[in-house]
Amino acid sequence: MPRIAVVGGGIAGAMLAWRLCEVVKGGAVHLFTGEPHRWADASAASGGLTRAFEPDPALCLEAADSLAELQSSPALREWASYRETGSVYLLPGLGPGTAGLVELVRSRIPGSISVLTAEDLSARGTFRGLPEESVAVVEKRAGYVSPNALRDRLLVELARSGASVVDGQVDAVTRDGEVRPAGGVPARFDAVVVAAGAWTQSLLARTGLSDAGLRTKAIQYVLGPSVGTGPSAFVDETSGLYGRAYAEGRVLLGLPTDRWDITPGTAPADPTLTSRILDVAASRIGYRPPAGEVKAVAAVECYHPTGGLSLRPLARGIYTFTGGSGGAGKTVLAASRTAARSLVRSLR
Numbered sequence: 001m002p003r004i005a006v007v008g009g010g011i012a013g014a015m016l017a018w019r020l021c022e023v024v025k026g027g028a029v030h031l032f033t034g035e036p037h038r039w040a041d042a043s044a045a046s047g048g049l050t051r052a053f054e055p056d057p058a059l060c061l062e063a064a065d066s067l068a069e070l071q072s073s074p075a076l077r078e079w080a081s082y083r084e085t086g087s088v089y090l091l092p093g094l095g096p097g098t099a100g101l102v103e104l105v106r107s108r109i110p111g112s113i114s115v116l117t118a119e120d121l122s123a124r125g126t127f128r129g130l131p132e133e134s135v136a137v138v139e140k141r142a143g144y145v146s147p148n149a150l151r152d153r154l155l156v157e158l159a160r161s162g163a164s165v166v167d168g169q170v171d172a173v174t175r176d177g178e179v180r181p182a183g184g185v186p187a188r189f190d191a192v193v194v195a196a197g198a199w200t201q202s203l204l205a206r207t208g209l210s211d212a213g214l215r216t217k218a219i220q221y222v223l224g225p226s227v228g229t230g231p232s233a234f235v236d237e238t239s240g241l242y243g244r245a246y247a248e249g250r251v252l253l254g255l256p257t258d259r260w261d262i263t264p265g266t267a268p269a270d271p272t273l274t275s276r277i278l279d280v281a282a283s284r285i286g287y288r289p290p291a292g293e294v295k296a297v298a299a300v301e302c303y304h305p306t307g308g309l310s311l312r313p314l315a316r317g318i319y320t321f322t323g324g325s326g327g328a329g330k331t332v333l334a335a336s337r338t339a340a341r342s343l344v345r346s347l348r
């Protein structure tokens, strides 16, 4: 029986280990969770926006397959605390590939998706000042999940299925497949997958392994009180604003950042970005919370130049499974299934 180690207990590592247990015996799978980082990892901070439509075709396919699986599985929905609020994706115009992507989503999740013009949207009154050519891809069956809750439950399920779940840091992964846990006994594996999110680069660098172009970037959003009836989960590409309803009468609103190469665990919120988020939210959706009632949240995510969470080989038997690039919450179900199958095939 091949022995497989997964290093990193975020949603990527936990989900991959769980998928591996579907194709090999649980006893073959060893997950090193890296406990001390958990409070600051991307899975804990994630906004969890989940939909099927993405402008990038490869990501759209993965997001649609992931959402279709989530919707067909009551267990996954419960574990991920899925809330179906609907989703709106605003684009500056109808691109040449958009109709094909809408059809793709329709084939995976029938009856969910439709396209509205800026005029239709203005009539609804939720978004203001949209460019004239804008269109909205609207999904009824989409919303948000908690990657943190899903990860926690997967760790329990993994232990039940006989996998070894080891809390604590891994000091190093060597080119010949040795995993060296901090304060533990080093062990050799047939395959090692480093799924340590934004910590992946530094872990690989300790043994001179290449990081294959991975980079880190801060992501920041604000949490504030809901004021009136705001939009459901949405992304507005025309302004960069995204958001969703949050627990207990609060909303989450964010803008993309350009804060690259940030050390994970040390991403203080940028007050200038917080003000910009509030300015754009005021003009686009009329959001004006009482002063002092907004809290900024920032965390660091791992990006890959080709975008998206996928299994990337580094050396014989050594892989990364990271590079979620700000969106792995919605693609992890399909990405982990593909990764587990391809990893097990490579060991036969």
Ligand SMILES: Cc1cc2nc3c(=O)[nH]c(=O)nc-3n(C[C@H](O)[C@H](O)[C@H](O)COP(=O)(O)OP(=O)(O)OC[C@H]3O[C@@H](n4cnc5c(N)ncnc54)[C@H](O)[C@@H]3O)c2cc1C
Binding pocket: 007, 008, 009, 010, 011, 012, 013, 032, 033, 034, 035, 036, 037, 038, 041, 042, 043, 044, 045, 046, 047, 048, 049, 050, 147, 168, 169, 170, 171, 195, 196, 197, 198, 199, 200, 203, 219, 220, 221, 297, 298, 299, 300, 301, 302, 321, 322, 323, 324, 325, 326, 327, 328, 329, 330, 331
């Ligand atoms: C603020 C924010 C908002 C987001 N919002 C959304 C969203 O709305 N929708 C969406 O789809 N996606 C969203 N994302 C993206 C998504 O949440 C991430 O892509 C996903 O959580 C990444 O999971 P991961 O497991 O790769 O990384 P992480 O969650 O960062 O997990 C990495 C794990 O590796 C462990 N580790 C680190 N070093 C070691 C070591 N030496 N040994 C062992 N373990 C180690 C850490 O403890 C950590 O648990 C968001 C991300 C952020 C940061």
